[in-house]
Amino acid sequence: MGKSQSRNLALRQLQQDFAAALHYQPSPVTDEIADGQFQAEQLIQIYRNNFIISLSEILEVVYPSVKAVVGEECFSQLARQHVLTCPLQQGNVSHYGEGLCDTIESQPELSAAVPYLADLARLEWSLDLASRAPAIEPSFPFHKLTQITEANLPTLKLVVPEPTYVLDSRYPVASLWQMITDDQIEPIDLNQPESVIIQHRPEHMEVRATTPDATALIRLSQQQQTLSEASEAMLTILGELIQQQFFSDIHGLPKGE
Incomplete structure (x- = not known):
């Protein structure tokens, strides 16, 4: 295996580890982050919050009527649940949002309240x-x-x-x-x-x-x-x-x- 291919594989693994960390999944990525003003886990949490907020904002654009029905607070919780259970599969976030219906149906109380x-x-x-x-x-x-x-x-x-x-x-x-x-x-x-x-x-x-x-x-x-x-x-x-x-x-x- 050439050096270029090895670097690409290492980069890909790092990206996968980082994505796992953003979704609260076990990941060794904190070992790759040097401590500075903030500890590694604190930095990951900052990235994680920004990541969830960014994708939640996309869901708000795609599903304005759903948000209007359940209200901002409930939709925020629903969006967070969706982001964490339906990971982003590509770099282009503009196509994100598929499957919110399944996330809704996975919550019996919400489905019962708003069938x-x-x-x-x-x-x-x-x-x-x-x-x-x-x-x-x-x-x-x-x-x-x-x-x-x-x-x-x-x-x-x-x-x-x-x-x-x-x-x-x-x-x-x-x-x-x-x-x-x-x-x-x-x-x-x-x-x-x-x-x-x-x-x-x-x-x-x-x-x-x-x-x-x-x-x-x-x-x-x-x-x-x-x-x-x-x-x-x-x-x-x-x-x-x-x-x-x-x-x-x-x-x-x-x-x-």
């Missing part, structure tokens, strides 16, 4: 992912609809622009998210199930409350399945989804389409 919170977190994570991608320009070729017949309908495939995210919830998470975002809280039945379609449109984030049949049709199309696999309920809502331009094209029509 919709985990799904609200799932919605906000999908929103964050969609916001990083280029906006989807609605461009469905409506003229192709005139060529659809009962005979060729089962052979057709709908194209879903990427990224498009869907979510099925036992709670009205899209309506809750909209009320919190608009700061217009109204009475709502928290036991009303709601499905959601999320796309990044040119001028806004599209968060459409819909039905499980609609999200099932989106998933079927994302899997490049033909409409022969769609249920009657899915076909019933097809026209509405096309009108709302959640699809970008339709394949399988006769030549000359």
Whole structure:
């Protein structure tokens, strides 16, 4: 093994040891820090606090509605728990935040007090992912609809622009998210199930409350399945989804389409 490779391995091990120390895991990294005005463990604690604060601030940006629901103090504790149990896997912290829903569900008291919170977190994570991608320009070729017949309908495939995210919830998470975002809280039945379609449109984030049949049709199309696999309920809502331009094209029509 060459000297350069040995140095790289040593550096990588040091980075891993330091990351472990930041997450309160056993680590020999304090042996590598020379004592000065502060002892090694004190220095690690300073780094650790800054590390947790920095990632918590990112979580605040990604999950503003979750924070609004539980309050600053509870969210701070939740964020700290997430940072310590879900280590940063790469140097780019801007993509940090996945899995807060799992951290919420790992706390029975919180899940019992706010049963919709985990799904609200799932919605906000999908929103964050969609916001990083280029906006989807609605461009469905409506003229192709005139060529659809009962005979060729089962052979057709709908194209879903990427990224498009869907979510099925036992709670009205899209309506809750909209009320919190608009700061217009109204009475709502928290036991009303709601499905959601999320796309990044040119001028806004599209968060459409819909039905499980609609999200099932989106998933079927994302899997490049033909409409022969769609249920009657899915076909019933097809026209509405096309009108709302959640699809970008339709394949399988006769030549000359």
